[in-house]
Amino acid sequence: MPLSCSQLSVLYGRRKALNGFSLSMEPGEIRALIGPNGSGKSTALQALAGLIAPAEGRAEIEGVAAASMSRRAIAKKLAFLPQQPTAPDEMTIAQLVRQGRFPHVGLFRSYGRKDEEAIEWALESTGLTSLADRTLQELSGGERQRAWISAALAQEAGILLLDEPTSFLDIGYQVEVLDLVHRLSRERGVTIVMAIHDINQAIAVSDRISLLEKGELRFDGEPRALAESGLIEQTFRVKGRFVEVAPDKPPHFDVELTKLS
Numbered sequence: 304m305p306l307s308c309s310q311l312s313v314l315y316g317r318r319k320a321l322n323g324f325s326l327s328m329e330p331g332e333i334r335a336l337i338g339p340n341g342s343g344k345s346t347a348l349q350a351l352a353g354l355i356a357p358a359e360g361r362a363e364i365e366g367v368a369a370a371s372m373s374r375r376a377i378a379k380k381l382a383f384l385p386q387q388p389t390a391p392d393e394m395t396i397a398q399l400v401r402q403g404r405f406p407h408v409g410l411f412r413s414y415g416r417k418d419e420e421a422i423e424w425a426l427e428s429t430g431l432t433s434l435a436d437r438t439l440q441e442l443s444g445g446e447r448q449r450a451w452i453s454a455a456l457a458q459e460a461g462i463l464l465l466d467e468p469t470s471f472l473d474i475g476y477q478v479e480v481l482d483l484v485h486r487l488s489r490e491r492g493v494t495i496v497m498a499i500h501d502i503n504q505a506i507a508v509s510d511r512i513s514l515l516e517k518g519e520l521r522f523d524g525e526p527r528a529l530a531e532s533g534l535i536e537q538t539f540r541v542k543g544r545f546v547e548v549a550p551d552k553p554p555h556f557d558v559e560l561t562k563l564s
């Protein structure tokens with residue numbers, strides 16, 4: 304199993320942000336992590352990436368406890384795009400994406416052809432080839448977001464953790480990123496966990512969905528089962544209904560904008 308965790312709990316001070324969270328990923332699976340603001344999605348991703356030590360339970364990368372692995376060892380297997388990544392403003396896209404290759408090239412070794420190809424592919428996949436020499440401060444929010452996605456891709460890890468990769472993106476690029484996620488999974492067998500707010504995008508792109516509420520796992524299963532559970536309305540405290548769009552496609556959640564009517 305490429306990635307799993309069992310009974311993971313994370314404390315910030317005395318407050319439990321994640322309580323007994325479990326997840327097991329099949330190779331090449333796409334998992335959407337959904338839940339209200341503050342429900343523990345980013346915390347869960349950081350714990351899966353081995354960036355926060357859990358108070359209880361453990362995360363495993365290819366069967367090895369993440370807590371026992373070095374950063375570099377983890378980075379060879381897993382790429383993580385945080386919700387709010389930071390880098391110096393004067394860094395260029397090309398530099399940022401090159402940095403994504405860091406776990407492969409080592410401290411003093413130079414970049415080989417395979418590294419250059421990975422960088423080129425990462426830039427191209429995010430539509431950034433022509434912007435590669437721009438600095439991060441010269442980019443729009445969406446371009447910056449794509450630069451970070453590109454850096455994560457250049458890492459060419461078998462596991463990709465994405466924290467709201469489509470926030471800031473216009474609808475065209477949202478679809479493009481989701482399409483890219485789908486292709487990475489299906490064509491390259493990349494295992495992907497992605498925190499995402501758009502329920503319909505989550506349902507459309509993922510094989511399975513984990514729904515968090517106040518740090519607790521409320522649902523773990525296929526999109527259609529989630530649609531049938533009634534949990535979306537309950538958890539997000541909205542009114543709405545699932546509408547069938549096509550027989551071979553999962554239904555679409557149509558939220559009622561009650562306060563606007």
Ligand SMILES: Nc1ncnc2c1ncn2[C@@H]1O[C@H](COP(=O)(O)OP(=O)(O)OP(=O)(O)O)[C@@H](O)[C@H]1O
Nearest residue numbers: 315316320338339340341342343344345346347386
């Ligand atoms: N570094 C931190 N120190 C203390 N509390 C934190 C820290 N990071 C997150 N929290 C708290 O932990 C809980 C879970 O936060 P988390 O960022 O995991 O939520 P989330 O589901 O990713 O939310 P969002 O949808 O807003 O990104 C929240 O109550 C948050 O206030």
Ligand SMILES: [Mg+2]
Nearest residue numbers: 344345386498
């Ligand atoms: Mg978050």
